[in-house]
Each structure stands twice: as structure tokens, then as C-alpha cells.
Amino acid sequence: MSQDNAVSNAIERVLLDEKAIEARVRKLAGRISADYADVEYGDDGLVLVGVLKGAFVFLADLARRLTVPHHVDFIALSSYNSGATSGEVRLIMDSRINVADRHVLIVEDIVDTGNTLDYLQRTFHARNPASLRSCVFLSKPARREIPVTVDYLGFEIPDVWVVGYGLDFADRYRTLPYIGALKKRVYSTE
Amino acid sequence: MGLQDDVERVLIPEEKLQERIAELGEALNEMYDDEDRPLLVCVLKGAFMFLADLTRHMKMRHEVDFMETSSYGARTESSGVVRILLDLERNIEDRHVLIVEDIVDSGRTLTYVMRNLETRDPASVRVCTLLNKPSRRVVDVPIDFAGFEVPDEFVIGYGLDFAEEYRNLPFIGVLKKEVYANVEENDTC
Numbered sequence: 001m002s003q004d005n006a007v008s009n010a011i012e013r014v015l016l017d018e019k020a021i022e023a024r025v026r027k028l029a030g031r032i033s034a035d036y037a038d039v040e041y042g043d044d045g046l047v048l049v050g051v052l053k054g055a056f057v058f059l060a061d062l063a064r065r066l067t068v069p070h071h072v073d074f075i076a077l078s079s080y081n082s083g084a085t086s087g088e089v090r091l092i093m094d095s096r097i098n099v100a101d102r103h104v105l106i107v108e109d110i111v112d113t114g115n116t117l118d119y120l121q122r123t124f125h126a127r128n129p130a131s132l133r134s135c136v137f138l139s140k141p142a143r144r145e146i147p148v149t150v151d152y153l154g155f156e157i158p159d160v161w162v163v164g165y166g167l168d169f170a171d172r173y174r175t176l177p178y179i180g181a182l183k184k185r186v187y188s189t190e
Numbered sequence: 191m192g193l194q195d196d197v198e199r200v201l202i203p204e205e206k207l208q209e210r211i212a213e214l215g216e217a218l219n220e221m222y223d224d225e226d227r228p229l230l231v232c233v234l235k236g237a238f239m240f241l242a243d244l245t246r247h248m249k250m251r252h253e254v255d256f257m258e259t260s261s262y263g264a265r266t267e268s269s270g271v272v273r274i275l276l277d278l279e280r281n282i283e284d285r286h287v288l289i290v291e292d293i294v295d296s297g298r299t300l301t302y303v304m305r306n307l308e309t310r311d312p313a314s315v316r317v318c319t320l321l322n323k324p325s326r327r328v329v330d331v332p333i334d335f336a337g338f339e340v341p342d343e344f345v346i347g348y349g350l351d352f353a354e355e356y357r358n359l360p361f362i363g364v365l366k367k368e369v370y371a372n373v374e375e376n377d378t379c
Contacts, residue, residue, distance in 0.1 A: 043354055050238075053279075054255055060242035063358035064348075069193050071354045074234055074258070076276055093258060097354070107284040171253045171280075175245035 002024045007173065011180035015162060016155060018177050025058070028135065028152050029065030032105070036068045039103055040184060044130055046070040049095050051120070054109035057166040057175070058137045058154075062107065070105075073097045077116060102127040109166040110138040114146040121148065137161065138179070155179075161165040161187050193356065195361035201345060202338060204360045208243065210337045214318065215247020217335055218288070221316075224251040227285040231278065233303060234258040235357070236292035238351040240320045244290065255280050259299065270298030270329065274306070282312045291319040292349045294339075297331040304331070321345065321362070338362075344370055 016024075039046045050059035052074055063072055076093040096179050104124050117134060124132050135152035142159040156178075163169050164176030169187060173180070202210075222228045232241045234256055241254065248366055256279075259272035287307055300317065305338075307315055318335035327343040340362070346352050347359030352370055356363075 052276075053254065056232075056238050056256075057242045058255075060239040064239065064360040066358060067193070069355065072235060072238075072357050072360065074238075074256075076256070096260075096275075172251070174249065174254060175252070177246045 007176065010173070010183055010186045011163075012160075012176050012183045014180050015157060015160075016165075016179040019152075021165060021178065022061070024154050025061045026100055028154060029062055029067075030142045032062075032135065032152060033067040033187075036103065039068060039070075041069040044101050044103070046105060047073055047095075047097050047099055048105050048107050049073050049075055049099075049120075049124070050107045051075055051109070052093075052115070053174070055107050055137075058109055059107045062135065067069070071097055075120070077119070078182075082107075091123070097122060099127050099129045101128065101130050103131045103152040104133070106132070106134040107183055108134065110140065110162075111136045111148060111150060112140050112143045114144050114148040117148045117150075118146045137165065138167075196356070196366050196369045197346070197359070198366045200361050200363050201340065201343075202362040207337075207348060207361060211240070211243045211320075212247050214335055215244055215339055218244075218318070219247075219249050221334075222250050222252070222286065222288075226250065226286045227338065228288050229278075229280055229282060230250045230254045230288050231292050231307070232256050232290045233299075234276070236349045237290050237320075239357075240292055241290050244318070253280065257303070259303070268298070268301040269298075270300075272299055272302060278366070282310050284311065284313050287312045287315045289315065289317045291317065292347070293321040293323060293337060294319045294331065294333060294336075295323050295326045297327050297329040301329045301331050320348070321350075 036046050048070055050056060073095040075095045078090045078092050080088045080090055106120050108117060133151040136150045137154040139150060139153055139156050140159055161182040162179050163182050164172035164179045166174060168174035169182055230252060258276040260275050261272055262366055304315055316334040319333055320337040321340050323340050324334040344365040346356040346365045347361050347363045349357055351357045352365055
């Protein structure tokens, strides 16, 4: 069975198709470019911090639509719990660029409970950046446990298990070019 | 804006880049199937954009993982030995590994990364690079899939940087000499 068949058997429906995603990412890139129009390269420049693994697709598409100069960096996190989005966050690999006095934009694939984003905001805030904002592709407000500020949001979605565009289920479906809702039997049997 | 002003010329425009990446995706679709479940290993930071576009064309079941390395400094550069800052999340024993690279230049770091991964007994290790610069090769390294062969010029864009800049240009360009001539080059791979 090809991935195409396997995938269509696992996906309940397409929530956001490629066209909708591309249009939205362009719009976000336009807004960010306008907001940071005065920022130039240098020690006080803009740094995009992508959160691995999930944000790499969004970051790749967002960065190339930005017209403002910026640096790109990555951070890798994991959770102390088995659940990926709740509980205490553990830093696996820190970002490499010193963000003191720089404009930091955290790039995340999804904000769910808010724990991860809250951790990132506290972590980077402590490093005295010139400014700190967040750009998140998807938000699931129904799952929120901690209030967090999202400055640039792609889409708000209902509380369903979504995959694709960087988001996975047990490392599967991460690179689908659209956002799909996973069938219940897929995540309830494993 | 400054960003594009430093580009001497466009070497590979965006459409040509995307066309070729789709072809590479097709080649991977022929090489691997669902049973193989290849693990794509992206060596940060340069290859993230290529990885994002390449995987959109892949039809077989696959996974992605990341590695980040850092040089120990000039003294050890010739050996290619690098510090692994971020190791793979996955165990690759008996897995088909595909290393995804932005560019293969001297081949030193890539050779070291391959040797490191091979000690973990994967089923196979292959290399897919967007750009290949054979004129700079120091260590002979087998490349299974290559997007474009590029001349020995300073190329930027589409993940490739000069001192962290220009990574996000959607095309591959050649950097103007005056931009890098007066800066010490200390960020090569």
C-alpha cells in the first residue's frame, strides 16, 4: 500500500489545504515584514527561533516570504511527561545565537496547552532581548491551560488531532503538505 | 532592503530550484517504499528549507530527524571531526538513513557524520544534497542524489548563509565579492 492510500485511510478530513496555508503564510510574512521594517542585520537584528521538530516546515515557508533581514536559529525541547504538550519542558538543544538586545520571534507549529510557549517566553525573556514575540501556525484554544500571548497566528482550530505541515502522530504524517484531522481509530489504537 | 543588493547574480531561480526538488522527490519515491520507511536526517541549519520542500514530494512512509554540529575550531577542521550539539532522537539501527544536505563542499564534515552514523548499524546510509561543489572536494564522499552542480563561488540563499545572513532568499545566488572580501571567513562547513 502506498503512503497515499495509507494516508487517506488515516485522515478523517482535510482541515486546511495547501492553498489556504500558502495564502495565510504570505499574509503573516507581510505583517511581520511591515512590523520589523526598521530592523536591520546586526547585533540588534531580528532572530527567528524555530522549535524542533514541528516548526521546520512553517519556518521554511515563512522565512522565505519575509522581506526583512533576519537570522534563523533552532531550539529543541522535550517533555518530562510522555504527553508531548503537558507538564514540564526540558531543553534538549539551546539556540546558538545570543539574543540579548535582539528582536526575537519564536516560531511554533502549534499552541495547545500553552506550556511549551510559556516556557519559551520565560526562557527568552530572561535573556534580555530587545523585544520578544511569537508566531504560531495553529492554535487550539479549547486545550489552553496557561494563558499565552500569540502575536502572529495562522489559524485557530478545534480540538481534534491534526497532522501535516510539521505536525505528527508518532512521527508519522509530519510532511503532508496540508493539515488533516486524524481519524479517531488511528490514535486510540496505538 | 540590502538583502538582494548583495547578490551578484541569481545562479538558480526559484522555479528551477522547485522543479529539480520535485524530480529528486520522484527519484526518492523510486528508491524507497513504505517498508523501507527511510529516516531523513537533516544537518542543521542549512538544509531545513530543502528538507521542507523535498519531503512534500515524498510518497512513501518516512520520518525526519535532526542533527546539529559545531566545529571544534580551526585546528581540527581538516579532520572533519565536529561536536554533535544535537543528536538524533531516533535509534537508527537497521533503518534506512538518508542524509539531507544543503551543499557538499570539502566533504569533510559529511564524511565524519556518515562514519558516526554507520557505527550505529543502520540498514543503509545515503546522501541527498541540493548542491554539489566538486571543485572543492577534499574527501571522496559518495553522493546518491544531487540537485545541482555549482561552480566554486560563494553561494547563498535557500538555507545557505554567509555569517548567518541571506539564508531565507528563495533562490540560490552568488554573493558579491566585496561583501565577504573584508570579513574573515570563519563559518564554513
